[in-house]
Amino acid sequence: MFRFFARARYWLVALLGLVVAGPILAQIAPKDTVNVPRKVPRRVERAVERRAARAVKRLDLADTAQWAKRDTLAELDTFSVFRKLWARPRPQALRLGTDLTYWLQGALAAPFGPNSLVTNASRFYGNVQRFEGTLEVPFNDNLYFLVADFGYGYVNRVNRLLPQTSFQYENRGTFFRIGGEINLLQKTFDDESISIGFRYAQANFSHELFYFGSSRPWGYFYNALAEDDSIKIKDSFRGEFPTEQLTARWFELTTGLRVSVWRGLFLGYTLRVKTGLNIRGEDRLLANELPGYGAVRANVKISFNYHVYYQFPFKKGPPGRR
Amino acid sequence: MTVFGWAGWLSLAGLLAACEDCTFTSRNNTEAAIRFYSRRPFNLPPNRQPPVVVQNLAVDSIYTLDFNRTLRKIFPVGAAGVDSLRAAGYDNAALAPAFFLPLNPGRDTAAYVFVRRLANPTRRLADTLWLSYRRQIAVITPNCGFDQQYSQLTVLRHSRVRFDSVAIASDLPQIADSVNIRVYLRP
Numbered sequence: 001m002f003r004f005f006a007r008a009r010y011w012l013v014a015l016l017g018l019v020v021a022g023p024i025l026a027q028i029a030p031k032d033t034v035n036v037p038r039k040v041p042r043r044v045e046r047a048v049e050r051r052a053a054r055a056v057k058r059l060d061l062a063d064t065a066q067w068a069k070r071d072t073l074a075e076l077d078t079f080s081v082f083r084k085l086w087a088r089p090r091p092q093a094l095r096l097g098t099d100l101t102y103w104l105q106g107a108l109a110a111p112f113g114p115n116s117l118v119t120n121a122s123r124f125y126g127n128v129q130r131f132e133g134t135l136e137v138p139f140n141d142n143l144y145f146l147v148a149d150f151g152y153g154y155v156n157r158v159n160r161l162l163p164q165t166s167f168q169y170e171n172r173g174t175f176f177r178i179g180g181e182i183n184l185l186q187k188t189f190d191d192e193s194i195s196i197g198f199r200y201a202q203a204n205f206s207h208e209l210f211y212f213g214s215s216r217p218w219g220y221f222y223n224a225l226a227e228d229d230s231i232k233i234k235d236s237f238r239g240e241f242p243t244e245q246l247t248a249r250w251f252e253l254t255t256g257l258r259v260s261v262w263r264g265l266f267l268g269y270t271l272r273v274k275t276g277l278n279i280r281g282e283d284r285l286l287a288n289e290l291p292g293y294g295a296v297r298a299n300v301k302i303s304f305n306y307h308v309y310y311q312f313p314f315k316k317g318p319p320g321r322r
Numbered sequence: 323m324t325v326f327g328w329a330g331w332l333s334l335a336g337l338l339a340a341c342e343d344c345t346f347t348s349r350n351n352t353e354a355a356i357r358f359y360s361r362r363p364f365n366l367p368p369n370r371q372p373p374v375v376v377q378n379l380a381v382d383s384i385y386t387l388d389f390n391r392t393l394r395k396i397f398p399v400g401a402a403g404v405d406s407l408r409a410a411g412y413d414n415a416a417l418a419p420a421f422f423l424p425l426n427p428g429r430d431t432a433a434y435v436f437v438r439r440l441a442n443p444t445r446r447l448a449d450t451l452w453l454s455y456r457r458q459i460a461v462i463t464p465n466c467g468f469d470q471q472y473s474q475l476t477v478l479r480h481s482r483v484r485f486d487s488v489a490i491a492s493d494l495p496q497i498a499d500s501v502n503i504r505v506y507l508r509p
Contacts, residue, residue, distance in 0.1 A: 157461060157463070159467065167461065167467075167468055169461040169468075209459060209461060209468075211459070211468060213427040213428060215352075215424060215426070215427050215428070217386050217394055217396045217424040218386055218388065218394070218424065218426045218427070218428065218432075219388060219392065219394060220427070220428060284456075284457060284458055284459060285458070285459055285460075286458055286459065286460035287460075288460060288461040288462070288463075295463070
């Protein structure tokens with residue numbers, strides 16, 4: 001039994017090695033061995049890839065010699081990646097884009113509800129105004145990008161269901177995110193990319209809350225028999241918590257897809273895992289929403305942005321390797 | 323269009339199905355639990371202190387005292403339009419009663435008057451307790467409403483007619499708390 005577990009440890013290490021090193025080996029191997037010239041048909045490329053995959057499966061991973069060989073290869077490939085990343089940066093193009101999520105949510109979030117699309121949109125944009133612009137610069141044959149997002153957010157949350165507990169929360173501010181992404185499919189595609197990256201984000205905002213409170217032991221109560229609405233809420237107290245010059249910072253791990261759909265037009269999404277939120281300046285009123293972050297509820301938040309970009313190449317020529 | 327192109331359009335369709343629900347349960351309490359005990363003998367070291375005796379019939383009525391000196395009876399039966407105070411175990415002599423004092427949502431301080439009737443019906447003993455706390459408010463969603471949190475509960479001052487000393491057991495009133503304020507009575 002002990003020997004079984006002792007061997008299982010090697011199998012586990014081997015499996016982890018495959019998971020971690022596999023994609024790296026596949027994508028960042030030296031150019032002369034993997035980068036097949038474009039003249040070779042696609043089906044031939046795929047056949048070669050399938051044959052290579054079968055060969056990798058046949059490897060005896062418990063064999064020390066094989067492992068030593070793989071480690072050496074991995075080291076070489078790691079160095080090649082660093083060599084590429086530290087090579088002189090060659091910016092290729094400038095991509096300007098915007099986030100479609102914010103534009104589409106208001107009109108299409110409830111397409112089958114009782115309201116028309118126009119009504120939904122008008123109500124949504126009356127209470128929520130968000131804009132986000134994105135600037136991307138791909139470098140060194142689409143290997144990595146520098147990304148900067150900037151935007152504005154205004155949220156007005158109103159609850160008027162009950163006069164004694166109604167409230168209005170307003171939050172407005174600006175935000176920016178800055179970071180980078182590494183393309184995992186640089187060798188496979190010219191302009192398209194599947195990337196992972198990180199962002200540092202900061203929002204500067206102010207928020208305000210007006211509300212009516214009700215507490216019978218303290219004389220704030222709702223007189224349901226009064227006909228005049230102003231009297232009904234007369235005995236409730238009116239709370240007001242304005243707070244300005246707040247700052248929020250957080251970090252994001254991102255993964256995304258960029259697809260060239262027509263000439264310089266790109267579509268793509270970014271999946272964000274936001275964490276490390278730190279809000280400075282909060283006193284009595286705790287933030288409900290942050291520009292660029294969304295609702296503040298959990299320590300880790302996952303969100304999704306759908307972008308449309310237009311690419312302005314720095315050099316003219318065929319797409320891709322400029 | 324490539325597979326990735328289709329993936330892009332499909333993810334756009336998935337985006338439109340996104341929605342937000344309201345699942346929030348607050349543990350914050352808007353009331354501070356108070357319990358009455360017999361006075362601690364201060365001349366004894368902590369390891370020789372006798373067990374604390376809870377005073378079951380410590381008060382006959384409790385009032386809130388507003389900043390404009392308005393008294394509102396909240397225990398045992400509130401005045402017209404005023405809810406009675408929550409009291410746990412008061413009717414059962416075997417249980418230690420705890421009173422739940424509603425904190426003032428409009429101010430950062432609250433004052434309460436505790437009245438104890440004597441055998442002579444014309445005589446009463448009244449003690450006043452001033453509390454201070456920090457109010458914080460957070461909007462959850464328009465449908466969920468907002469959540470109020472009272473923290474940093476402290477005793478500003480108290481009279482000494484029957485109250486000997488007042489201690490804060492827990493300065494953050496929460497739903498599961500058994501007691502936040504301990505009042506030690508004179509013998």
